[in-house]
Amino acid sequence: MFNSKLFLNFFNDKTDFLDSFFNKNLYYKIAHYSQQDKIDEVKNWYKSERLVFVLGAGTSIDYGLPSWDELLQKLFLLTIKSDNDSQKDNKSSVLARTFNSVFEPSSLISARYLHSYFKKNNPNSTVAFEKSIRDVLYENIDKNLKDSDLLKEIRQFCIAAGRSPNLDSIITYNYDDIIEECLRNIDVDIPFTPIHARGMNYKKNQLPIYHVHGYLPRQGKLTSKNKVVLSENGYHQQYTDTYGWSNLIQINKFKDYNCLFIGVSFSDPNLRRLLDIAKNERGDDEIHHFCLKKRYDKKKVKKELEKLLSEDPRLLDEKQRANIELDDVVNDLIKLMQKFEENDAISFGVGLIWVDDYNEIPLILKNIRE
Structure with missing residues (x-):
């Protein structure tokens, strides 16, 4: 429920309100890193062959797959x-x-x-x-759709498999075979293998693609190895089976390698748990991973705020009496939310790289690769 007192305090003294949350935070220093500093750090991980891509639903959204x-x-x-x-x-x-x-x-x-x-x-x-x-x-997938700029750029990292520098591996939380089809869509032979069940391995010159929530390729017969994690009992099994293959893969990569999260949120309880385990195993408070994340849309936030104020006349009266500019409040609310999310991610050893538009992500990846 909306806290009107908190809202009014925010209006009356925004600076003190924000500072009271973050000035004493142990991890607040990462917020002062420049965008290029963060990108350069990922470049170093790539050059030292320690980089792992962790892909979420955001990487497949352009292909007509359902939410x-x-x-x-x-x-x-x-x-x-x-x-x-x-x-x-x-x-x-x-x-x-x-x-x-x-x-x-x-x-x-x-x-x-x-x-x-x-x-x-x-x-x-x-x-x-x-x-x-x-x-x-795959019901509404566009078979003739060209590969997205994002997956094209991810593919450029995969072409280097077996050479130096190269990508260590890919972890994906998606069931689909979009990334695999993208790797097959060019004339260059890219050695890779999808891994989605216990006992599956890859050869030395192959790039492993770990489908840790299951794998449902468009073609072929499905077997017990294609089980997916979608229902509650599947999540419970992953949560309780710390030594399950998918959990071990993630803990190992989160602990000993450096990950770049793309199209991933940190709302999955099991992902948060595994990041915590890896961080505790490392025993430090350093940034070991980065996540590419889109900034909040000012127009959408302003629309929501205007709706909130219109539904509560008392808040609107207080706002008018305080003579506060709505655009300033929107900017500060976004600043506050970004700090909350940065603070949450940093608690797992993950820094955030903010982008204004998803179209920036392929350009950032190209910057890292070149």
Whole structure:
């Protein structure tokens, strides 16, 4: 719930309000690093062959893949859809599209229900859930779409596999094979291998691509090795099995190598736990990784703030009496939020490299590589 007293205190003395949170923070010094200082540090990691790319959903968004909520919505549609009655089919489509909007169920609860449903209705299949996810995942993908500038630049790092300097490895939290297809889309032979289950290995001259939440390639038969982490029980298994292959890979890379996070947020509890474990194992408070993150949009923040003030006339009256410029408040709110996120990331040994637009990321990667 919105704290009006906190809001008014922020209006009345923004500088003291901000400083009271961060001046005594042990890690605050990283906020004073220049953008180029951070990029140069990643360059050094690349030159010393210690760089690992950690990729999240943001790297595949240009290809027409569904968002998390869209994926759950489409899977939910499969559970209520009637194959024989077109009228019911239309109704079920409406139900599926509006269910999340009206009731806003927990994504974990939805995923748990879906996992149980497909398992119950397909007792003879160990990968019924994964097959359904794959069908939905690639349903609207544009097969003729050219590779994004981001993946083209990531591919340039992969071409160097087996030579010096080179990328150590890629960790991805995505199920899709977008990165693998991108590596195959040029005439240069890029040696790589996707790893997505216990017991899978790569050869010395190959670049390993670790799908730590599972892997669902567009083609081929799915087996028990293609299990994905989507429902709550999958996350619980990862959380409790510290010595599981995916956890060990991440801990090893987070502890002994330097990672560049691209398209990743730090909201996953298991990721936060593994970063904490790696940091404690290192035993220092230094920055060992960086994350590329987009700055908050001032127009969107201002719109939300205006809506908030319009819904609470008392706050609007206080604002008018204080004679405060709304644009100044928006700038300070963004500054505050960025500091919160920097402070959170730094607690894991991760620094943030802020960009105004996602289109800047390929240029930063090119800067690092060249």
